[in-house]
Amino acid sequence: MSNIGSYEERLKGFDWDMAKEILGWEEGELLNIGHICSDRVCARGQADKAALIWEGFGGKKRTYTFDDLRVYSNGFAKFLLDRGLKPGDRICIFMDKIPSLYFSFLGVLKMGGIAQPLFSAFGDESLEVRLESAGTAAILTTRKHVKKVRKILEKLPELKHVIVVAGDESKLKGEEVFFNVEAAPRVEEFDAYEATPETPSVLHYTSGTTGQPKGAQHVHNSIWGQVLTTSWVLDLREDDIYWCTADPGWVTGTSYGIIGPWSLGVTQCVLDSGFTCVRWYEFIQDNRITVWYSAPTAIRSLMRDGVEPVKAHDLSSLRHLASVGEPLNAEAVIWSEDVYGLPFLDTFWQTETGAMMISNYPDMPIKPGSMGKPFPGIEAAVLDLKTHEPIQEPGRVGLIAFRPGWPAMFRAYRNKPDIYRSKFAGAPEDATPDELRTNPDLWYVSGDRASIDADGYYWFVGRDDDVINTGGHLVGPFEIESALVEHEAIAEAAAIGKPDEVNMEVVKVFVSLKPGFEPSGDLELSIMNFIRKKLSPLAMPQEIEYMEKLPKTRSGKILRRYLRALEWGEDVGDLTTLEDD
């Protein structure tokens, strides 16, 4: 019997306080996620239980108990306060998936700071945009990545502390500070910050169609949504060995790669090395992993490598599989059931939602290729594209939307109240963020399209905007285009998502060149590597098409949607506003 039991039964009389029952929560306890994921687990008698089984490249392996988590997160919390950082400060965590990433995340929360994790493969420009937007006061990084910080430090007056937590201390520069928490004196006692449910906790950046990435602000109250979904969808139990393959630079890696499992006192594994099929299967086999939460891109890559590597490993420990990041195609669900004996259950949610919203559940019949059904307590609908009224007819495509008010919902886009308001259909112009998120008559519109079948299952159709979903990560075309025109050869540029068998979409760009430049293999490579280093490998164009001139509206706006429609073989729509040649 799964934790959720009957989905239909759970819909009846649902209450988010069921999360408190799962945690054994008592009134008056301290609601601080950092504390709940470490101190509280220890206080409940699990101090010596393994919390983190970590493996890095080259056979490095370490195991940390919940008591280690408690002490090392205390160490970070105390160190940050001693440096003069204060509750409410944005503290960026910019490193690979090393143990200190996890300790520092909890440490920042324990001292009342706002954790701002960023994907370590970001280039200096991607980093700068996000640190500037957040007004980040401190960055925790490693010697491997600190050079990207050095390039932009002068442009970030609010960034006062550069703290290097791993690598060669002797190679630090300027006012950089070194702090190795495992070598520092153990901090046995630390009074975690007295957070309220609405105290900001985590700031994750997400991309949109226009403008630079936006910071989705979450609060400590999110934990109730994360606990309940971890229990009912991921089905985690006390004796599980859990692996979430996501990087905490993205929301899955914090909501379900830290907060969900550790608040429940579950052991989790982290693999900090590149992807190869054999390495992943070895990791599952060696650690006897029972629950595996991964992404469609990885699953399709494993499919491509076939069944032989599966047979060569003992994967019999696996008992439950789930997936997130982009829609999981029916073939992948069927394949996983064939080769692993278990289907991957698709889950749908976003950076903004903070926790799973639509899912497939253990013990609920699966329709391969479907997103599943709304989580109990979540009121979902697909809205008519024009009227924003809920669609009643099965199969008709509309916008996925949710009634606001769930615990893990984001509370703001940092410094962008107008954009936050624009996410709510029917929002009054003068509504504050607090009014928006508590108004049961509004709909939060996700930006994705789907239909609902006669049985209530949701079926993903695609994005409602130009954001590119590549390998489960959202990449904003504007950010790529802005960087492309900084290349010496490029006059103008447009970026779109192009269909891809493994990654769902990859970045394709259309560029026109400045006089004196000609298309060539060397130029193509130069453009690719320029974007890879400046933004990130995810944003790197996988295909470049040269055009004499990009199609524009009469007002001079590049018609990105027209290019996308051509690429996808879709109707290009009304071209009456197209600029004349």
Place this chain on the structure above:
Amino acid sequence: MDEMKDVVLEYVVDEYVDEDDDVEVGFDTALISSGIVDSFSMVSLKVFLEKKYDITLADNEATPEAFNTVTSIVELVNKHLG
């Protein structure tokens, strides 16, 4: 063969390894499984090989395993050069 190894190694070091990184990259250093080259960046490495040696590598050949070391990359390229 050795010359090709040198060319590929030089490209990998120039593009994926920073001067002050603490890694020594040789012909048999793991590139993908170590994280030096991530799966998205493999595409620019593939483009480099295709342009440099005037070959076309199918997607099912450009796997993380085939791209994991300079030696395995050169073996793959040589298969195409006959």
